[in-house]
Amino acid sequence: MKKRRIKKLIALILGIIIIIAVAVTLSLTVFFRIDNVAVTGDEIYSNEDVIAASQINIGDNMFMTSKKKTASGIECTLPYVESAEIKRNLSGTITIKITAATAKLAIDNGDSFTLVSDKGKVLEDGLMTIGDGIIIIDSSPVISAVPGETVEFQDNDDLGIIKNVLTLLESNELSGITSIDVSNHSNIKMVYKERVTVLLGLSSSVNDKMDFVKAALTRLDSDNPDFTGSIDFTIDKKAYLSPQREDNTTVPFISP
Structure with a gap:
């Protein structure tokens, strides 16, 4: 029993x-077969190009398709895609949501430029000219700058500092910056409107200074819109102006 x-x-x-x-x-x-692939979001590439980059085929099993791998393939193949979000629908539709990369930075290679997004993604290489509003970056030597991939510098901290400065510029609504220099982390520098060098000092202190920097530059534009030279913000809540003379040297004085 x-x-x-x-x-x-x-x-x-x-x-x-x-x-x-x-x-x-x-x-x-x-x-759970895939019957349709829909592309939504920013229109920077044709739907056909996005679907081709995804390597998704009609008839594939929906759950055998890796969302992470598919998104990564699109982002690497199509440089101007900052991110691709993949969503499954049990009706048989795969939706690909595209977020466009924002061209914000450029690396000066001497004979050409490399265009980089505000997130550090390489968009194009070998450009002879760059558009208005693009910020030239000076950094440690570039190790890798492959379109579709994240730019790599010899100093791994460079990109993080650059992205932090960009975030601070945006949050403080400070425009007019034409270059950022992070080659020396003890002396971060920017150039404002191609005529004013802004000395920020230690990279770790930049967060606490940007609102004061904006206020000082706004006042400078009002009081002396043609000023050419440098402003030293390395001492907290102080701004030391050094006008440029005809012989290209500067004479420092403390702002009132």
Whole structure:
């Protein structure tokens, strides 16, 4: 009697396993097939280009398609895509939401420029000219600048500092910056309107200064809109102006 119960239990377990196996097989071969791929978001590439970069095929199993791998493939293949978000719908539709990269930075290679997004993604290489509003960056030597990938500097901290400065500029609504120099982390510098060098000092102190920097530059534009030279903000809440003379040297004086 006991053996019969054990046999029935084993048969039941085997039956359940078979049912589960059949269900899994059907889900991977018959159910949850991709019937449609939709592209939404920013229109920077054609839908055909985005779908081709995704390597998604009609008829593929929806859950066998890796969202992370698909998004990464799109972002690497199409440089001006900052991010791709993949969503599954049980109706059979895969939706790809595109967020465009914002061209914000440029690396001066001497004979050409490399265009970089505000997130550090390389957009284009070998450009002869760059558009208005693009900030030239000076950094440690560039190790890698492949379109579609994140720019790599010899000093791994450079990109983080650059992104932090950009965030501070945006949050303080400070425009007119034409270059950022992070080659020396003890002396971060910017150039304002191609005529005023802004000395910020330590990279770790930049967060506490940007609102004061904006106020000082706004006042300078009002009081002396043609000022050319440098402003030293390395001492907290102080601004030391050094006008440029005709011989290209500067004579420092403390702002009132």
